[in-house]
Amino acid sequence: MTLLYAADEADALEFLHTNGCTDGLPVVIPTRERVDRMVLASGLDADLDFGDMGPGGGATTVEKIAINAVMAGCLPDYMPVVVAAIQALLQPEFDLSEVQSTTHCIAPLMIVNGPMAPACGITGSFGALGPGFRGNASIGRAVRLCLMNIGGARPGQSDMALLGHPGKFSFCMAEDEASSPWEPLSASFGYSPSESTVTIVGVEPPHSVVFVNDADDPDSPNRLLRSLAAVIANTGSNNASFHGGTVAVALNPEHVEVLNAAGMKRGDVQAELARLATNTRGHLRSLAPSFVRDGNPDDPISAVRGPDNIVVYVGGASGLYSAVFPSWAAGAHNNPVVHQRIETDQACALPGAS
Amino acid sequence: MARRDRAVVALVTEQFWPQGDFVASSNGMPDVPRLRLPHPVAGSGHDAMGALAERIAGRLVAILRGEQQADNVVEAG
Numbered sequence: 001m002t003l004l005y006a007a008d009e010a011d012a013l014e015f016l017h018t019n020g021c022t023d024g025l026p027v028v029i030p031t032r033e034r035v036d037r038m039v040l041a042s043g044l045d046a047d048l049d050f051g052d053m054g055p056g057g058g059a060t061t062v063e064k065i066a067i068n069a070v071m072a073g074c075l076p077d078y079m080p081v082v083v084a085a086i087q088a089l090l091q092p093e094f095d096l097s098e099v100q101s102t103t104h105c106i107a108p109l110m111i112v113n114g115p116m117a118p119a120c121g122i123t124g125s126f127g128a129l130g131p132g133f134r135g136n137a138s139i140g141r142a143v144r145l146c147l148m149n150i151g152g153a154r155p156g157q158s159d160m161a162l163l164g165h166p167g168k169f170s171f172c173m174a175e176d177e178a179s180s181p182w183e184p185l186s187a188s189f190g191y192s193p194s195e196s197t198v199t200i201v202g203v204e205p206p207h208s209v210v211f212v213n214d215a216d217d218p219d220s221p222n223r224l225l226r227s228l229a230a231v232i233a234n235t236g237s238n239n240a241s242f243h244g245g246t247v248a249v250a251l252n253p254e255h256v257e258v259l260n261a262a263g264m265k266r267g268d269v270q271a272e273l274a275r276l277a278t279n280t281r282g283h284l285r286s287l288a289p290s291f292v293r294d295g296n297p298d299d300p301i302s303a304v305r306g307p308d309n310i311v312v313y314v315g316g317a318s319g320l321y322s323a324v325f326p327s328w329a330a331g332a333h334n335n336p337v338v339h340q341r342i343e344t345d346q347a348c349a350l351p352g353a354s
Numbered sequence: 355m356a357r358r359d360r361a362v363v364a365l366v367t368e369q370f371w372p373q374g375d376f377v378a379s380s381n382g383m384p385d386v387p388r389l390r391l392p393h394p395v396a397g398s399g400h401d402a403m404g405a406l407a408e409r410i411a412g413r414l415v416a417i418l419r420g421e422q423q424a425d426n427v428v429e430a431g
Contacts, residue, residue, distance in 0.1 A: 056380045101373070158376040 001046075001063055003032065016071070021149055023141065023169055027071035038066035041076030042083055043346030051090050054097025056152020060086060064150050065142075072142035078120050078135060080342050081198060082142045085110050085172075088200045088340035089143070095331035099202045100153040103160045104238060106202045106328040106335075107167040108147075109248055110140060111313055113186035114196030116342050117174035124176035126317040129167070129206065140170030167205055173315055179253035180314035181260040188266060189339045196342040201246050201311050202335055203325035207231050210320050213258050221262035224255060225269070229276035231324040232310070233303040238329040240279055240303050241291040245329030246337045247304060249273065250315040255322045270307035277303040277310075311337050356386050361418040365410075367393035375426070387417050387424030 006012035012029045016022050028034070039046045039062055046063040053060045062083065069082050089096050089108060099106055112122050121135035128136060153159040161168075175185050186197040209231050211224045232247050233240050239247060251259070251269075259269055282297025292301065304310055316323065328335045356362045366374035366388050378386045389410060395403060416422040 054380075055377060101377075152376070152380060154376075157372045158380075160370065160373055 001032075001035070001067070020154065021145075022071070023144060023148065025169075027145075028073050030067040030070040034070045035063065035066050037076050038069050038074070038079050039063055041079040042066065043080075043343075044083070050087055053086075053090065053146070053151040055101050055158050056150075058150040058152060060090060060146070060150050065146055068145035068149055069138075069142040072145050073134070073138040074142050075120075075134075075138075078139050078142070080344055080346070081112060081116055081120055081122075081139050081196075082146075084196075084198045084340045084342040085139070085143050085200065086146055088198055088338045089147075091338045091340075093333040093336050094200070094202070094338045095333050095335075096147075096151065098331045099328070099335075100147060100151055100159055102328060102330065103162045104328045104330070105161050105163055105165040105204055107165040107171050107205075108143070108200045109167065109203050109325060110143065110172040111185060111199040111201075111248075111311075111315075112139075112172065112174045112196070112342075113177065113184045113191070113199065114193070114342070116196035116344060117177075122172065122174040124174035124315045125179070128173035128176075128315055129171065136172050136174075137170050140167075140172030143172070144168055144170060165205060175313045176253065176315050179318075180256060182256070182266050182314070185266075185311070185313040186339065191339075191341065196344060197339055198342060199311065199313075199337060199339040201248050201325070201327065201337040203246075203248050203327045204237075206250065206323035206325055207234070209322045209324055211255060211322065212320060213254070221258050221264065224258055225272050226276055228322065228324060229273050229278075232273060232277040232326070233279050234324075234326065235279055235283065235287055237303075237326045239277075239326050240284060240301075241288050242329035243302055244305050244309070245327035245335035246309045246311060247327050248311040248313070248325040250313060250323045250325070252316040252318055252322050253314060254318040256314050266312050267307065269312050270310045273310050273312075274302065274304055274307045279303070305334070309336075356383055361420070363387040363389050363414055363417045363424060365389050365391055365414075367391045367395055369393040378426075385427065385430075388426040389414060389417060390425040 009029045044062045048062045050060040123133050147153050177184050191197050209227050211227050214220045239245055278300040281295055281299040281301050284292040374388050378384050417424050
C-alpha cells in the first residue's frame with residue numbers, strides 16, 4: 001500500500017474527493033491503523049488477491065477491500081461480509097465488467113442470510129434498502145467503493161449507466177428469516193441454515209407491487225402471483241424485451257404468508273411466476289419491433305428463461321407492498337444470480353475489542 | 355483480434371469516446387485504432403445509417419490497411 005500524507009483528516013478527505021476516490025459523500029480516512037484492524041478482522045493475508053476486477057482490472061487484494069471498507073464506515077466485524085460479496089461479484093458468470101459498464105441502470109443487490117446478518121445489524125425489515133442501518137448502509141457502500149476504486153467504475157467514463165441507480169450508493173439487506181415461513185433463500189442454493197451467505201443479483205431499483213389479501217376469496221393467492229408476474233413482465237423493461245436475466249422478488253411477511261397458506265413453497269412460487277410472466281409477441285412488437293422476432297402475434301413470450309431466474313426472498317415490513325427488481329437480461333451469461341459463503345471461521349479477535 | 359495481430363478498428367460514437375479510451379487502456383492496448391462516429395447511430399434510420407457508412411467506409415478501410423492513422427492516434431499527436 002502506498003502511504004499518502006495530509007496535514008489533517010480534513011485535508012485527507014479533500015484529497016480523496018479531488019482524486020475521485022469517494023462516492024461524493026464524506027468517507028472515513030483510511031489510516032494505516034484503521035486498515036490494519038480491518039485486515040486483521042478478515043483473518044486473511046493483506047496481500048491475498050482474489051483476482052482482477054473489471055472493467056479497470058485492478059487487483060482485488062484483501063488490503064484494498066479493507067481500505068474501502070474503512071472509507072465506507074464499516075466496523076471490522078463487517079469485513080467477512082464485504083469480502084464474501086466481493087468474491088461473489090468476481091465469479092466469472094456474474095460478468096462484472098459488463099455489469100459495471102452497461103448503459104442500463106443495474107446494480108448488484110446483496111441479500112445476506114444466516115447468523116452474520118443479525119450479528120452485523122443487517123436488517124431485512126422496515127426500510128431495509130433505505131437509510132438508518134449501519135450494517136446495510138456501510139457494507140453496501142464498501143462494495144460500491146471497491147467497484148469504483150478497484151474496478152475503476154466511473155460515471156461517463158467506464159460506468160456508462162445513463163441515469164445511474166440510487167443503489168449504487170449502497171444496495172444491501174438481509175432476508176428477514178425470522179418472518180419467513182420458508183427455509184432461508186440460501187438453503188435453495190444448498191447452504192445450511194447455520195452458514196452465513198451473501199446472494200447477489202444485478203437488478204434495477206425496486207418496483208413496488210401493491211396487493212390486498214381477501215381471506216374470503218380463494219383466488220387471492222393467484223391475484224398476488226398475477227400482480228407480481230405483471231411487474232416482472234412489465235413492458236418497456238429489459239426482461240420483457242430481451243426475455244432473460246434474473247429478477248428478484250422481495251415478498252413482505254404478510255404476502256409470503258398468503259402464498260404459504262395456499263400451500264406454496266419458494267419453488268412453487270418461482271415456477272408459477274415464471275409461467276405467468278409473459279407478454280404476447282404482438283404486444284411486444286408493437287412497442288419494440290427490433291427486439292422481438294416476427295411471428296404469431298398471439299405467442300406468449302416469457303420475461304425470464306425459467307423459475308431459477310426468479311430470486312424470491314422475504315424482505316420489507318408487513319403491509320400492502322412487496323417489490324420486484326427487474327434486471328438487465330444481458331451479458332455473456334445473461335445476468336445470473338451468484339452466491340458465496342461468508343467465511344467466519346477465519347476471523348481474529350481484535351486486540352482491545354470486548 | 356488486435357492481440358492476434360489482425361487489422362482492427364473500433365467504431366466508437368462521440369458519447370462513448372471516453373469509455374473507448376478507458377477500455378483500451380485497461381486492456382493494455384491504449385493505441386488500438388478507433389474511429390469516432392457521431393452519436394447516436396442506433397435508431398437514426400436506414401438512410402442516415404447508409405449515409406454514415408458511405409462517409410466512413412473509405413477512411414475505415416484506409417485505417418485497416420495502415421494507410422491512414424486512426425482518430426485516437428491523430429488526437430494523441
